[in-house]
Amino acid sequence: MLKAPDHQVAGHQALDGHLGPLVDDSGCFYKPLQNDERGSKEVAFYEKFISLTGIPSRIRRFFPIFHGTKNLEASDGTGMHPHLILEDVVFGCMKPCITDIKIGSRTWYPGASEDYFQKCISKDGNSTSVSLGFRVSGLQVYGSKESDFWKPNKKIVKSFTPEDVRLVLRRFVSSDVVPGIDKDVTPDCSLASRVYGGSSGVLAQLSELKEWFEDQTMFHFNSCSVLILYEKDLALRGKSGGAEVKLVDFAHVVDGNGVIDHNFLGGLCSLKKFISDILTDTNKPLSEACLPEMDTSADGL
Amino acid sequence: MLKAPDHQVAGHQALDGHLGPLVDDSGCFYKPLQNDERGSKEVAFYEKFISLTGIPSRIRRFFPIFHGTKNLEASDGTGMHPHLILEDVVFGCMKPCITDIKIGSRTWYPGASEDYFQKCISKDGNSTSVSLGFRVSGLQVYGSKESDFWKPNKKIVKSFTPEDVRLVLRRFVSSDVVPGIDKDVTPDCSLASRVYGGSSGVLAQLSELKEWFEDQTMFHFNSCSVLILYEKDLALRGKSGGAEVKLVDFAHVVDGNGVIDHNFLGGLCSLKKFISDILTDTNKPLSEACLPEMDTSADGL
Known part of the structure; x- marks a missing residue:
């Protein structure tokens, strides 16, 4: 049950057949990896960041929770595409x-x-x-x-x-x-x-x-x-x-x-x-x- | 009794007939005004800065004391030139x-x-x-x-x-x-x-x-x-x-x-x-x- 986020204010949007992020109904935000090195660099950052032991929780809370990556049907209809699985930071918000x-x-x-x-x-x-x-x-x-x-x-x-x-x-x-x-x-x-x-x-x-x-x-x-x-x-x-x-x-x-x-x-x-x-x-x-x-x-x- | 400073580490130097700053034997540093707008902008800054009443002395001490401007014989021998009169911040120092x-x-x-x-x-x-x-x-x-x-x-x-x-x-x-x-x-x-x-x-x-x-x-x-x-x-x-x-x-x-x-x-x-x-x-x-x-x-x- 993936859909385009209701509350996205910047960045590429999964509308009108474009490639963009998706959300599910359990609080996950799926961000498509950009095809060039940007995608792999963002994954590398999250992986390094979660592996660091010295970062206190009062700082970690500023970063969306990272749940790994997953191949999903891309929002632009071009087939399977790797996505970052992140915390949907506005999950459950009404306004x-x-x-x-x-x-x-x-x-x-x-x-x-x-x-x-x-x-x-x-x-x-x-x-x-x-x-x-x-x-x-x-x-x-x-x-x-x-x-x-x-x-x-x-x-x-x-x-x-x-x-x-x-x-x-x-x-x-x-x-x-x-x-x-x-x-x-x-x-x-x-x-x-x-x-x-x-x-x-x-x-x-x-x-x-x-x-x-x-x-x-x-x-x-x-x-x-x-x-x-x-x-x-x-x-x-x-x-x-x-x-x-x-x-x-x-x-x-x-x-x-x-x-x-x-x-x-x-x-x-x-x-x-x-x-x-x-x-x-x-x-x-x-x-x-x-x-x-x-x-x-x-x-x- | 003006001479080129002994302890200048950067900027234009008053050596070999070039235009540069001079010092006297009572703790003043004379900086020639650059001919373009930079000279007048530096004077304008010092004049505005000393006129501000809200700057505490613990901050003022980071700025050289400003004594106005003066026409002096330029170090490059081209005659009279306007100079900023500033505090010589290394006056009295040996090393x-x-x-x-x-x-x-x-x-x-x-x-x-x-x-x-x-x-x-x-x-x-x-x-x-x-x-x-x-x-x-x-x-x-x-x-x-x-x-x-x-x-x-x-x-x-x-x-x-x-x-x-x-x-x-x-x-x-x-x-x-x-x-x-x-x-x-x-x-x-x-x-x-x-x-x-x-x-x-x-x-x-x-x-x-x-x-x-x-x-x-x-x-x-x-x-x-x-x-x-x-x-x-x-x-x-x-x-x-x-x-x-x-x-x-x-x-x-x-x-x-x-x-x-x-x-x-x-x-x-x-x-x-x-x-x-x-x-x-x-x-x-x-x-x-x-x-x-x-x-x-x-x-x-």
């Missing part, structure tokens, strides 16, 4: 709000082909990767009303400016969701403290991840994404919404050779600062929160 | 060990000219900038004997590999100094705990700087260097050697626009990890310190 954020100011890495380098350097410069150290690759947000839903298409996501990203990360934790990137509608950020804040919220999880990245020198996570997700209905009812941070997409992970992943770490710190700015701002009295940006940032010094 | 480390995996930045971009991307890829997030731009080290001294020329410094950088940062805090990057001579790192360690050592200073960079969103310090310096004779006599970290070269600083400097921060964290690895290693019993790299790094997880 998961999800954003996929590709981390790093560069997605290329030493040793990549000239073609790949040129493709990446252009994408990085034409997105917010170079300026922010990360870019939003996709998102979906539910609102408080049954019909409220926003899932911008690829073209819109690709055109996000730094200001759009700031707005998107605010709208992501608001009860009011308007479709489109309308700058005149100020998000209420009413769920910010529940989702981003708190001892087990997104900011706390990003801090834990950051601490690991300040020390780990085994892997460089090139072109890897952070998923941020929570269940809208839970959050609207005053619960934390089970906010979770997950790392996904390991087709370009390379050996760290004893050096920390400064590219990922820098981008992660930048994302963390964006999230913490939202929390600072929403915890302020309205009068202060409306101060011009320049003054607010000078305050922090 | 200053210095290294100039350019921070960031990229030295270019959005908005720079295509020419500058191409020059930078090539230099970054051909040095350790991309792989380590920083590169050594120059150094000088004194040893315990009067004649021991190592100041590799530009060509050698440019050819440093990641392994060379690791060796150089060890030799930088060793009592035995051999000229040349001879991998068969293992540095004793006898001054590591005094210079890199301790509550006011280099690692503690880099941590303080890092904390500021996790929060400050006013400036992006493109192509800026960290100087690490200490006085060899003091360190050899068991003192801390007054180890200091300074930031220099602000000709490519741009407005942070509310975003942290993830490029600088990533490189700074990588340098910090290199320094902390040296401290960890030199504090270990010899038997452990000799374990293969791979095992050592897995230990930390």
